[in-house]
Amino acid sequence: RALRFCSSAPCPRHKPSAKLSVRDALGAQNPSGERVKVQGWIRSVRSQKEVLFLHVNDGSSLESLQVVADSSFDSRELAFGSSVEVQGQLIKSPSKRQNVELKAEKIEVIGNCDAKAFPIKYKERHPLEYLRQYPHLRCRTNVLGSILRVRSEATAAIHSFFKDSGFVHIHTPIITSNDCEGAGELFQVEHSSKIKLPEENFFNVPAFLTVSGQLHLEVMSGAFTQVFTFGPTFRAENSQTRRHLAEFYMVEAEISFVKSLQDLMKVMEELFKATTVMVLSNCPEDVELCHKFIAPGQKDRLEHMLKNNFLIISYTEAVEILKQASQNFTFTPEWGIDLQTEHEKYLLKHCGNIPVFIINYPSALKPFYMRDNEDGPQHTVAAVDLLVPGVGELFGGSLREERYHVLEQRLARSGLQEAYQWYLDLRRFGSVPHGGFGMGFERYLQCILGVENIKDVMPFPRFTHSCLL
Numbered sequence: 001r002a003l004r005f006c007s008s009a010p011c012p013r014h015k016p017s018a019k020l021s022v023r024d025a026l027g028a029q030n031p032s033g034e035r036v037k038v039q040g041w042i043r044s045v046r047s048q049k050e051v052l053f054l055h056v057n058d059g060s061s062l063e064s065l066q067v068v069a070d071s072s073f074d075s076r077e078l079a080f081g082s083s084v085e086v087q088g089q090l091i092k093s094p095s096k097r098q099n100v101e102l103k104a105e106k107i108e109v110i111g112n113c114d115a116k117a118f119p120i121k122y123k124e125r126h127p128l129e130y131l132r133q134y135p136h137l138r139c140r141t142n143v144l145g146s147i148l149r150v151r152s153e154a155t156a157a158i159h160s161f162f163k164d165s166g167f168v169h170i171h172t173p174i175i176t177s178n179d180c181e182g183a184g185e186l187f188q189v190e191h192s193s194k195i196k197l198p199e200e201n202f203f204n205v206p207a208f209l210t211v212s213g214q215l216h217l218e219v220m221s222g223a224f225t226q227v228f229t230f231g232p233t234f235r236a237e238n239s240q241t242r243r244h245l246a247e248f249y250m251v252e253a254e255i256s257f258v259k260s261l262q263d264l265m266k267v268m269e270e271l272f273k274a275t276t277v278m279v280l281s282n283c284p285e286d287v288e289l290c291h292k293f294i295a296p297g298q299k300d301r302l303e304h305m306l307k308n309n310f311l312i313i314s315y316t317e318a319v320e321i322l323k324q325a326s327q328n329f330t331f332t333p334e335w336g337i338d339l340q341t342e343h344e345k346y347l348l349k350h351c352g353n354i355p356v357f358i359i360n361y362p363s364a365l366k367p368f369y370m371r372d373n374e375d376g377p378q379h380t381v382a383a384v385d386l387l388v389p390g391v392g393e394l395f396g397g398s399l400r401e402e403r404y405h406v407l408e409q410r411l412a413r414s415g416l417q418e419a420y421q422w423y424l425d426l427r428r429f430g431s432v433p434h435g436g437f438g439m440g441f442e443r444y445l446q447c448i449l450g451v452e453n454i455k456d457v458m459p460f461p462r463f464t465h466s467c468l469l
């Protein structure tokens with residue numbers, strides 16, 4: 001139902017109102033009664049004497065636009081949550097609370113909101129766990145609005161970092177026949193039974209949702225030298241933790257002619273720091289709101305990460321540090337065993353909460369593609385993980401095994417030689433030393449904003465036993 005409330009008939013002498021976003025209206029310099037039109041959702045309604053104050057937000061900024069309406073407007077119809085179109089004059093606000101306000105001449109309710117049934121209540125600060133039940137409505141709250149705008153800015157900042165550093169962006173496939181990480185955490189793709197095919201299988205081979213674009217990026221780094229991809233990846237792991245999702249976004253880079261982990265770590269650190277600096281300068285209010293309401297103290301923790309050089313320790317050293325710790329761990333640290341969350345936490349504390357690269361892991365813990373360090377009985381590969389405070393592992397990367405015969409033997413041992421013939425070909429036709437990494441995008445957002453649970457930085461989180469909407 002569309003209702004119309006006019007305080008005065010539109011004046012034929014006036015030009016049609018220019019449509020402005022709330023952000024642009026708020027940013028207007030010295031407004032002097034220009035006629036504008038703003039659309040959005042009512043965030044608050046307050047009546048005072050003969051005047052009605054509304055705050056309208058359209059998601060373009062954290063701040064809402066104050067609309068001032070006289071007593072000829074019917075406040076009963078202007079409910080919290082309703083969508084409206086307001087036309088009026090943009091003026092300098094007499095109040096110190098805002099620079100600009102919109103003096104309403106016409107307010108049209110586009111869609112009413114039943115405030116009693118609306119799960120988001122006026123003036124209430126709902127906990128993030130409560131809002132998680134409403135993935136279709138929570139984006140209308142200040143806190144989710146800020147998180148998702150930061151997400152959007154960070155996406156743009158990552159693309160801009162890679163473009164400025166000379167990387168080519170590649171769309172790696174979502175559907176693939178390989179299991180890059182070899183961990184068997186695959187979602188298999190089936191076609192609908194309504195589609196009748198002569199063969200049982202749509203692709204003739206088993207097909208899966210990708211767990212990583214790395215192998216396809218390796219193909220492309222063999223032509224473009226520096227490439228990156230940034231897309232959804234899928235893991236069917238039964239990890240009900242605050243940092244695992246079944247669908248998450250990964251930023252992956254692959255670089256040819258790279259011979260040392262140092263070169264890779266330099267790009268990882270630059271990516272983290274440059275992206276964060278861009279985000280902080282492009283949406284400071286949104287970051288500040290998250291820091292203030294979700295994670296007090298996070299601003300200082302983030303500054304500490306940005307101003308210090310990231311540290312580097314080897315896996316072997318890390319195990320030694322853990323063995324000497326006075327703390328009792330649930331999982332006893334031992335060479336050859338993967339680092340657990342409690343170990344990561346301890347190591348970060350030990351490093352003064354500066355992000356730390358852990359390098360050279362036992363080969364038995366890592367996938368087939370990592371380069372052999374050829375370092376004797378305690379056999380390691382040139383792998384690197386970056387641990388960051390509040391999250392733990394944020395990046396995983398490695399130098400890749402570029403030597404044909406070494407890789408061939410490894411694949412033969414696992415019976416994968418035939419399936420990975422194309423991958424071996426890359427080592428036959430102009431092979432180069434190369435390496436790359438992947439950064440979990442949601443974990444990155446958790447780290448900079450101080451968000452405890454990964455489900456709160458993903459618009460529509462998918463995890464074990466949950467695929468809402």
Ligand code: 4AD
Nearest residue numbers: 212214244245248252394395396397436437438440
């Ligand atoms: O360490 P991972 O498994 O590395 C790879 O997939 C490599 N192939 C990447 C590459 O070298 N191109 O994953 C990389 C990062 C992790 O460090 C973590 O931040 C994130 O991806 N990640 C997850 N994030 C959310 N939910 C999950 N289930 C995740 N699994 C990994």
